[in-house]
Amino acid sequence: MPAPARLFRPSRPGMPAAVLLAFALSLMQGAGGAAAQEFYTLKGHGGPVKGIDVAPEGGAILTASFDNTVGLWEGGTPRWLEGHAAAVNAVHFLGDGRAASGGDDFAVLLWDLAAGTARRLEGHEGKVISLSVSPDAGTLASASWDGSIGLWDLDTLAPRFLTGHGAGVNATVFSPDGSTLYSASTDGTLRVWDVASGQEKRLLLRHGFGINTLVLNASAGWLAYGAVDGGTRIVDAQTGESLADFTLDRRPILAMDLSRDGRLLAVGDGEGYIMIIDTERGRIVNDFKAALRGPVWALRFSEDGRNIHAGGLDDAMYSWPVDAEGDEAAMAAGPRSFLEDPAGMGNGERQFKRKCSICHTLTPDGQRRAGPSLHALFGRPAGSLPGYSYSETLQTADIIWNDETIDALFDLGPDHYIPGSKMPMQRITAQQDRDDLIAYLRSASSEEGKEE
Known part of the structure; x- marks a missing residue:
């Protein structure tokens, strides 16, 4: 892995709105001058939206909801995938017409999207909070509040369980070659695992408060994480050394996503804000109130990076252009x-x-x-x-x-x-x-x- 790029000291919100908007627009226009997309919503769930994923080739979105269902959205029309016995927390496209979901029923479901049927993968003894898949799409990792990480061979469906965290596991991410897995836990640690042996390689860092979110920019050599105390940091993926701190006076951090080009980092918190960071320049380029009440539980960039999708207390997925000024419609606008x-x-x-x-x-x-x-x-x-x-x-x-x-x-x-x-x-x-x-x-x- 290359040495991590050194980031500039983060600039806090407060620059003139016109300057901020012009800068964010320049990021999104890029090659060909394509304009950002419009604000839109995907409505139909009967409970808060807790997880989102976007198909790698674009054109389809998965949503996970408290209403026990997975929504498959193609062209804005939902198909409901029903199989969980409790709230669904995480969804992930796997390719080849398959997807995975994890829920409060302790289960991982492996979906055939065309048929709408699922195979139930069991072994966890606590809620499944998040999912990640290896770059070769051969292994699925499930993070559970039972303190373990499930590794599922997607050909044989045979599981292995990695243990070592002292409390629930909230997030995992694979290295580009699939040999290493990073994990974040309620115990306040980031750990590094050898996938082949299932052994812990090292404890990367102790934050001191529970860590909820984790993303990896492998080409730049860094990890970003968000924590219960509002900590929002970028660290060296090899040493855990802090490279940049974007912590604001909001807590907890509940959702995080990295654009596919690795340039933009989106962060959602318990107070309803979405912050977007240009990681190359080390600057916050947008920070807006996305939910009038309640948290932002799920974030995912659109396939082209122009929109940020979010879920929270409302029964819908919301999508903003990344340069939104904060006067767009907000999540949970109606009374709950x-x-x-x-x-x-x-x-x-x-x-x-x-x-x-x-x-x-x-x-x-x-x-x-x-x-x-x-x-x-x-x-x-x-x-x-x-x-x-x-x-x-x-x-x-x-x-x-x-x-x-x-x-x-x-x-x-x-x-x-x-x-x-x-x-x-x-x-x-x-x-x-x-x-x-x-x-x-x-x-x-x-x-x-x-x-x-």
């Missing part, structure tokens, strides 16, 4: 029920908004959500609503939803009351809170067309 001020609600409604509404609606049509509609819930057999893909456990459960069964569900928690269902662990320990929720559900779910 789970963020509403509890002071204006009764206790039962407050319990529903905080604990149920991100997965369920109360409307007859159900919309797209991680869970089925709760409209006309009382007296309905569990697992019986047409059009929703229930787990086999719930389909065969001998349960009728009523005051007693709903009370037991939240008293014991779904994983104890209906082991094996898709429902996440969710207990309501106070009897009065359960009573108030049940009363609210009985009233609200019976009113025709009532929104949550």
